[in-house]
Amino acid sequence: MTTSGRIRAARSLSGSSSARSEATATSIEGAALAARRHTRPTIFDVARVSGVSYSTVSRVVNGHAYVRESTRQRVQAAMAELGYVAHVTARALASGRTQAVGLLAQEIDNPFFSVVIKGIDQEVSVAGYDLLLCTTHSRREKEAEYVARLSHGMVDGLLIVLPTRLPEYVEHLRAEQYPFVLIDHDSDAPGCNVINAANRDGTRAGIAYLIELGHRRIGFISGRPDVGATHERFAGYQAALLEAGIPLDDRLVVEGDFLESRGYTAAADLLSLAQPPTAIFTSSDVAAFGVLGAARDAGLQVPRDLSVLGFDDIEEASYRGAALSTIRQPLREMGRVAVQRLMSLLADPSQPAIRTVMETELVVRQTTAPPHRVSST
Amino acid sequence: MTTSGRIRAARSLSGSSSARSEATATSIEGAALAARRHTRPTIFDVARVSGVSYSTVSRVVNGHAYVRESTRQRVQAAMAELGYVAHVTARALASGRTQAVGLLAQEIDNPFFSVVIKGIDQEVSVAGYDLLLCTTHSRREKEAEYVARLSHGMVDGLLIVLPTRLPEYVEHLRAEQYPFVLIDHDSDAPGCNVINAANRDGTRAGIAYLIELGHRRIGFISGRPDVGATHERFAGYQAALLEAGIPLDDRLVVEGDFLESRGYTAAADLLSLAQPPTAIFTSSDVAAFGVLGAARDAGLQVPRDLSVLGFDDIEEASYRGAALSTIRQPLREMGRVAVQRLMSLLADPSQPAIRTVMETELVVRQTTAPPHRVSST
DNA sequence: CCACTCTCTGCAAGCGCTTGCAAGCCCATT
DNA sequence: AATGGGCTTGCAAGCGCTTGCAGAGAGTGG
Numbered sequence: 086m087t088t089s090g091r092i093r094a095a096r097s098l099s100g101s102s103s104a105r106s107e108a109t110a111t112s113i114e115g116a117a118l119a120a121r122r123h124t125r126p127t128i129f130d131v132a133r134v135s136g137v138s139y140s141t142v143s144r145v146v147n148g149h150a151y152v153r154e155s156t157r158q159r160v161q162a163a164m165a166e167l168g169y170v171a172h173v174t175a176r177a178l179a180s181g182r183t184q185a186v187g188l189l190a191q192e193i194d195n196p197f198f199s200v201v202i203k204g205i206d207q208e209v210s211v212a213g214y215d216l217l218l219c220t221t222h223s224r225r226e227k228e229a230e231y232v233a234r235l236s237h238g239m240v241d242g243l244l245i246v247l248p249t250r251l252p253e254y255v256e257h258l259r260a261e262q263y264p265f266v267l268i269d270h271d272s273d274a275p276g277c278n279v280i281n282a283a284n285r286d287g288t289r290a291g292i293a294y295l296i297e298l299g300h301r302r303i304g305f306i307s308g309r310p311d312v313g314a315t316h317e318r319f320a321g322y323q324a325a326l327l328e329a330g331i332p333l334d335d336r337l338v339v340e341g342d343f344l345e346s347r348g349y350t351a352a353a354d355l356l357s358l359a360q361p362p363t364a365i366f367t368s369s370d371v372a373a374f375g376v377l378g379a380a381r382d383a384g385l386q387v388p389r390d391l392s393v394l395g396f397d398d399i400e401e402a403s404y405r406g407a408a409l410s411t412i413r414q415p416l417r418e419m420g421r422v423a424v425q426r427l428m429s430l431l432a433d434p435s436q437p438a439i440r441t442v443m444e445t446e447l448v449v450r451q452t453t454a455p456p457h458r459v460s461s462t
Numbered sequence: 463m464t465t466s467g468r469i470r471a472a473r474s475l476s477g478s479s480s481a482r483s484e485a486t487a488t489s490i491e492g493a494a495l496a497a498r499r500h501t502r503p504t505i506f507d508v509a510r511v512s513g514v515s516y517s518t519v520s521r522v523v524n525g526h527a528y529v530r531e532s533t534r535q536r537v538q539a540a541m542a543e544l545g546y547v548a549h550v551t552a553r554a555l556a557s558g559r560t561q562a563v564g565l566l567a568q569e570i571d572n573p574f575f576s577v578v579i580k581g582i583d584q585e586v587s588v589a590g591y592d593l594l595l596c597t598t599h600s601r602r603e604k605e606a607e608y609v610a611r612l613s614h615g616m617v618d619g620l621l622i623v624l625p626t627r628l629p630e631y632v633e634h635l636r637a638e639q640y641p642f643v644l645i646d647h648d649s650d651a652p653g654c655n656v657i658n659a660a661n662r663d664g665t666r667a668g669i670a671y672l673i674e675l676g677h678r679r680i681g682f683i684s685g686r687p688d689v690g691a692t693h694e695r696f697a698g699y700q701a702a703l704l705e706a707g708i709p710l711d712d713r714l715v716v717e718g719d720f721l722e723s724r725g726y727t728a729a730a731d732l733l734s735l736a737q738p739p740t741a742i743f744t745s746s747d748v749a750a751f752g753v754l755g756a757a758r759d760a761g762l763q764v765p766r767d768l769s770v771l772g773f774d775d776i777e778e779a780s781y782r783g784a785a786l787s788t789i790r791q792p793l794r795e796m797g798r799v800a801v802q803r804l805m806s807l808l809a810d811p812s813q814p815a816i817r818t819v820m821e822t823e824l825v826v827r828q829t830t831a832p833p834h835r836v837s838s839t
Numbered sequence: 840c841c842a843c844t845c846t847c848t849g850c851a852a853g854c855g856c857t858t859g860c861a862a863g864c865c866c867a868t869t
Numbered sequence: 870a871a872t873g874g875g876c877t878t879g880c881a882a883g884c885g886c887t888t889g890c891a892g893a894g895a896g897t898g899g
Binding site for chain 1: 854855856857858
């Protein structure tokens with residue numbers, strides 16, 4: 086008990102010079118106490134109460150070996166008594182580790198991403214880390230700033246959801262060997278650790294399935310053009326047609342944006358063609374719902390008059406309106422794998438980059454069937 | 463330039479004792495450098511390059527007055543040259559402020575909440591703060607731990623989305639005058655700053671509108687019973703019936719959970735009653751979609767055979783399937799107001815608590831109409 | 840020309856914690 | 870009984886930054 090006072094004093098006075106400065110120090114301390122609103126117990130308080138040094142308290146908090154059992158219990162009792170909670174910031178500063186990872190994304194409010202987040206959140210929690218979520222809302226100029234701040238003492242590593250083009254800050258991070266993982270980035274990213282779905286192969290398989298059903302005129306509604314997956318999916322579409330010897334008809338290809346409203350209008354356009362498609366593929370389930378709406382409003386029956394194939398397999402796909410046939414990406418798994426990869430990088434940042442490609446799966450439900458009328462090629 | 467070395471040295475040696483300890487210090491420094499992976503420039507480096515003291519650099523970074531313009535420019539040039547980024551953690555530790563607020567919620571992946579978050583995110587950004595999002599996934603035992611950690615140096619204030627019962631930690635926070643705001647907590651919360659919608663009055667107005675249309679048998683599908691708003695909405699339902707002199711029929715009241723699937727089954731139950739309702743109110747738009755599905759599967763036309771009234775007015779309400787009549791809560795505004803209140807508390811934590819009740823608005827779209835057949839009361 | 844007031848800058852202390860080093864302790868071994 | 874070595878513990882230094890205080894210039898009025 087008496088030791089404690091000494092320790093505290095030693096701390097306060099380390100390097101102090103004169104009596105006057107001592108007096109000053111005291112008044113400063115008073116002011117600081119007044120300024121700090123929430124004065125909670127520190128390891129020094131715990132040390133005082135339990136009669137050990139502050140470093141021993143620190144060791145107990147961090148579960149170090151080489152602390153006598155009786156001491157550990159005394160310290161833990163003191164912590165419980167005082168309601169001690171470690172000061173995350175101070176610990177981060179001293180140790181250089183924050184036990185938190187950052188997640189940087191443009192938006193969180195779409196069903197695709199919220200599932201990925203779930204996987205991330207779950208795995209981060211398993212690893213004993215915290216998750217710091219930052220949404221940029223497409224303000225690209227804020228993105229670099231966020232990354233700089235986050236990577237600078239706020240988090241130990243970064244998960245980034247990115248469109249096609251690699252921003253400059255990615256190069257910075259790479260040069261510094263800062264641990265980060267790109268999610269759903271199906272474009273070139275030299276030297277980066279990336280997780281994405283097999284967009285190309287998945288789409289090819291889906292289109293091949295439609296062709297196998299007998300479809301020859303297959304509409305393609307793309308995703309946002311600034312997203313890598315969009316191009317890969319189109320490549321898969323092309324590949325499937327090529328393999329089946331079906332010529333690509335530009336009129337059947339429409340640019341979309343993953344969203345329902347655009348899915349509706351794009352489908353309406355396709356359906357009003359002189360030779361409308363008998364099947365439509367969209368780059369997202371949400372957009373596929375829009376296609377279903379357009380089909381309904383055009384008086385078409387799905388799948389009799391029109392087959393619709395989505396991409397993602399979000400939860401709603403199975404129960405909303407018609408059960409949607411779709412190409413499933415393992416969204417939750419993607420989130421989890423991304424975190425696992427990041428954890429590995431945290432342990433050793435120098436390891437060579439890996440691209441992890443998650444397999445997709447064709448999920449046939451009730452919106453796909455052989456074409457009713459054989460269309461003239 | 464030469465000053466810098468002195469400053470650094472003075473720092474390193476403050477309180478040092480002997481030559482041996484100096485040597486030790488050096489080797490420690492080396493080890494530390496090796497351990498810290500990302501050695502980025504600090505204010506000391508900027509100070510060295512620009513030839514001023516580190517405190518001047520700090521003042522420039524923080525935009526203090528009393529820095530000569532030429533000095534400021536020199537420092538800024540040095541910062542740009544070195545690519546200096548402030549170390550958030552260190553700054554937080556030294557100043558006691560983190561410039562971040564925490565948001566604690568169970569889930570983020572429902573359309574209700576994602577809109578609230580948008581408002582929060584926007585307003586937080588306007589205020590120049592960062593947002594730290596924590597989801598507890600209903601693991602209540604983790605909640606208290608999160609709050610303790612967050613309130614302990616990670617963030618300056620807390621936004622909390624809470625079910626009915628106030629957890630113990632809320633009392634702690636209050637006792638410590640830690641700034642926090644409860645969102646969507648329509649239950650007693652003495653001494654707490656709370657934001658919620660006018661659940662009771664809004665529902666009463668909605669039900670009154672249905673009664674005015676001529677409905678007498680109005681089904682009520684509640685929200686989750688552990689949420690305060692659920693009870694207030696039921697109270698509004700009761701009040702409207704009472705005012706209209708319509709006796710409450712228990713068979714028309716079903717417990718729900720805000721979700722679509724339960725909305726479907728609950729509606730199916732209501733519709734299979736001997737005397738089914740001619741209108742159904744649900745405590746969320748999402749659940750109302752389930753009701754619409756059940757009506758469709760029961761061969762009923764909406765609104766001819768069944769009126770459906772939701773609550774929330776999420777985005778989908780206006781475009782998904784039938785345009786849904788609903789009671790609009792200003793979700794985005796609620797998020798924004800919560801942040802504004804928190805900012806005010808940050809400035810002065812001692813001010814008396816306020817409950818902010820946001821008005822709701824009846825939005826009549828295409829799922830409500832006078833009953834087709836006059837039902838026998 | 841001096842006292843006085845502003846403006847500007849530097850120093851030291853400290854935020855709460857981690858961690859290398861060293862010293863003390865205790866026990867087994869020779 | 871002395872030595873060695875493994876446990877325990879304490880001390881000091883430092884993580885990168887903020888900030889009160891004091892001192893140094895630069896004006897300004899008497």
